[in-house]
Amino acid sequence: MTTKCSRRSFLKASGLVSAGLAITSTLPDKFLLWAEEQGMLKATYTPTFCEMCFWKCGAMAKVINGRVVKLEGNPAHPGARGKLCARGNGGAGLLYDPDRLKTPLINTGARGEGKYKKASWDEALGFAAERLNKIKQQYGPESVALFTHGTPTDHFLPLMWAYGTPNIGMPSFAQCRGPRDVGLELTFGEGIGSPERVDMVNSKVVVLFGSHLGENMHNSQVQDFSEAVGRGAKFVVVDPRFSIAAGKADTWLPIRPSTDMALILAWINIIIKQGLYDREYIGAYANGFKELADAVSEYTPEWAEKETDLPAAKIVEIAILMGKNAPAVCIHPGRHSTWYGDDVQRTRAMGILMALLGSWGRQGGTYIGTKGSFPKGESKPYPEPSKAALNLGNYPFAGGEGVTQVIRTATITDQPYPIKGWFVSGTNLMKSIPNQKETLEAIKKLDLLVAVDVMPFDTVMMADVIFPECTYLERHDALAVGKGKSLTVSLRQPVIEPMYESKPGWWIAKELGKRLGVGDYFPWNTYEEKLKSQCSSWGISYEELKTKGTITIPDTSDPYITATNQPVFKTKSGKIELYSSELKENGFDPVPRYTKHPEPAAGEFRLIYGRSPVHTFSRTTNNPELHELYPENEIWVNASKAREMGLINGNYVSLVNQDGVKSNPIKLKVTERIREDCVYMVHGFGTTSKELKNAYGKGADDQGLITKYAVDPICGGTGMRVNFVRLQKEVKHA
Ligand code: SF4
Structure with missing residues (x-):
């Protein structure tokens, strides 16, 4: 048994041993590598970070003769640790994909018909600016919404705020992590971050609810998973499907879909009834224990067996396993949490379970994120919109993050005010928001649809004007600040010059900003100039960052609760809220309750x-x-x-x-x-x-x-x- 995660065991956990080999086999690259080996050509290595997903792993790009021939993990980066996943290795496939968007395009047919003419940048930017200004004059800036995901957000969010709209739709919130983050914020006063601050490497027991690690390939998390499996941690996988993770687990619980809440509430009840909870931790840090105990007393193992299809004895056995190994128990809250509509409450129930086990902020449970930070820079204040953001009245805990489908409904109904323009960057709305018919109906009603992307995705090909963004290997982006155990900062920098007529997102935002009369929000000539000035105000050497790709700030790690490292819970009460007075005040259950969800009919x-x-x-x-x-x-x-x-x-x-x-x-x-x-x-x-x-x-x-x-x-x-x-x-x- 090994305590180190080798490259082979990492790939094995992801089922990718053969996949990794197939990736490098294109002929020109083979020739370049051979020529390099013969000493005929020289390779350069440039650090950057990956955007093939949103884990932002540090990568080293090997370039020979102006061509990216290989991408490797940056050993200094905590998300990569010297390895990239298969998608990360496939970054050059994106760069050299012949189907990339190559020039700006302006629609010449009906929306969605796919008829475009090539345009110069000046023409395309002018086209978008003229129409955006027209919407602003006629309806107000709030009538344009930004839909965004990934690093493009760092460029187009400031642009849209400067333009004057508060309407921002992020599928990463309403279609993914939103309920999880809100559930944990209501319980602990903070979310679990991304990458999640789970301390799986030190866990004795790990519980996964549908989190199919190994298929859900987030690099360092899968490395931790591999290491924990190798070290002999007990894995309990709750999933109607025998996933890769279930295949590595000690216990697979093939739960009836939609009944996870029943299982969690039964576990909470057993842990309280059998006195398996951490009394000292709960006494010091939590409130509402009595209300919780009363509320969950009806959720017996026998009741849960009927709901979940899992044997009552097994439910009790796992509750005891968790109790006996606490606090080194990792209840992974998952990532994609939008399942049945009571998802904030399900995540709260998971949070309450973590609290009872005393695992939040403890070794083997979840760790405390670094308290290190960089100074916030001064920036020109954005104009105050005269109309409220669409989502704020509807969902009290949505915060400023966009509820995509609310913007879509307003676009269709013109209520509470019309939405006439969508600006879409880095997200394929047809594939991310449920009910495509409604999305199409909304798109049809728009006066303007602008898309910025690297590839001609389904939604991009409905836009009136398309801006071809260059890939992450050809551009600068905002610095990535990592708030894991330590404070880190990573640089994305061009590995080669942008291909075709594609341009970086920062350039597109700045040029469009000029034409919208908000150019003073982009007061730098190049993005590198901005990055250099930011590094200098943070006390970091830009040159060092350029060479290393990632810098870890020393002495910024204190990951567990100790007598001198006490947690701060930013809830209303300043404690872990087993009973949420905030939810109660807003008319919701202060303690999670079980709701039955519809089941498929025969034949379904x-x-x-x-x-x-x-x-x-x-x-x-x-x-x-x-x-x-x-x-x-x-x-x-x-x-x-x-x-x-x-x-x-x-x-x-x-x-x-x-x-x-x-x-x-x-x-x-x-x-x-x-x-x-x-x-x-x-x-x-x-x-x-x-x-x-x-x-x-x-x-x-x-x-x-x-x-x-x-x-x-x-x-x-x-x-x-x-x-x-x-x-x-x-x-x-x-
Ligand atoms: S997990 Fe894979 S795809 Fe995602 S950033 Fe890391 S290497 Fe890239």
Whole structure:
């Protein structure tokens, strides 16, 4: 048994041993590497950080003769530790994808028809500025909304704030992490961050709720997972599907989908009743214990057995396992938390479990993020919008982060005020927001749709004007500040010059800003000038950062609660809120309660979805290298159900949901590794953009089938595991 995570064990956990090998095999690169070996050419190495997903791993780019031939993990970066995942290795596939957006484009046909003319940058920027100014004059700046994800946000959020709109839609909030973050903030006064501050490397017990680590490939987290498995930590995986993580676990709990809350509440009840909770910790740091104990007393193991399909004795056994190993128990709160519409409360229940075990801020549970920080710079204040942001009145705990579907509804209804323009950067809304019909209806009503992206994704190809952003390997972006155990800062810098006529996001924002009359919000000539001045005000050497890629600030780590390192809970009471007075004041349950959710009817399956280790949503399905590894998704169906329907492995079926929406044909994966009441597929396939030649029409689109969603009344998150499908055999593909 080894305590170190080797490269091989890391790849093995992700099922990628062979995948890693296939990636480097393009002929020109082989020739360049050979020429380098012969001493005929010289390689350079430039540090940067990856954007193939949003973990921001430090990478070293090897360049020979102006071509990026290899990407490697930066050993100095805490998210990479010298390794990249398969998607990270596939970064050059994005750079050299022949389907990249190459020039600015202006729509010449009906919206969505796909007829474009090439335009100069001046023409395209002028086109967008003129129309944005017109909307501002006619309706006010609030009538334009920004939808954004990833590092483009650092450029286009300031642009849109300067323009004067408060309407910002982020699928990463309402369709992903929002309920989790809000649930933990209501309990501990802070979220768990991204990367999550889970201390899996030191855990004795790790509990995963549907978190399919190894398929959900977040580099350092999978390295920690690998290390914890190798060290013999006990893993408990709660998942209706026998995932890669379940395959490494000591206990797989094949829970009935939608009943996770029942299991967590039963565990809370058992831990309280059996006195397995950390009395000292609860006494010192928490309030509302009595109210909690009373509220959960009805959730017995026998009751939970009926709800979850898990044996009562097993439920008790795991509660005891957690209690006996506390506080070194990691309850992983997951990442994509928008499941059933009561997701803030489910995450709160997980938080309460962590608190009872005394694991928040303790070794093996979750660690305290660094208290180190960089000084906030002075910046010109943004104009105060005269109309309130759309989401604020509806969801009391949505905060300033955008509830995408609220902006969409306002676009359709003109209520409470019209939304006439969408500015979309770094997100493919057709694949990220549920109910595509509503998204299309909203897009049709717009006066202007602007898109900034690297690739011609489905949503991009509906825009009136398209700005081709260069890839992360060709640009500067904002400094990435890491607040894990220590304070770190990382630099993204161009590895090669931008290809074609593509431009960095910062340049697009600055140039558009000039034309919108807000150029003074971008008071620098180049982004590097801005970065240098920021580094100097932070007391960091820009030259050192340029050479190393990442700098860790010394003496900024104090990850666990001790007598001299006491936690600060920024809740209303200043304590961990087992009972939330804030929720009570806003008309919600102060202690999580169980709600039953609808079940599939006979012949139907609940549609669940997840990740492939080689793809990031729909963003990578066209990447030539990653497409080769996983070209189309499959639908997992339980073997006995498949037998009943006369279906065999490799058949193609269509999925038809409760509203009659039918998917593309998708290949069947007949397996014992999934319960009978649900089917599972990888998210992000079934691309409709014909410009994406590898991905077009491959596999089925889960988002197309998610016509129904259950909105979390606390924060506006859209629960998306509430759709049921039937299987229809596709004869032509059999
Ligand atoms: S996890 Fe993989 S894709 Fe994501 S940033 Fe890291 S190396 Fe890149």
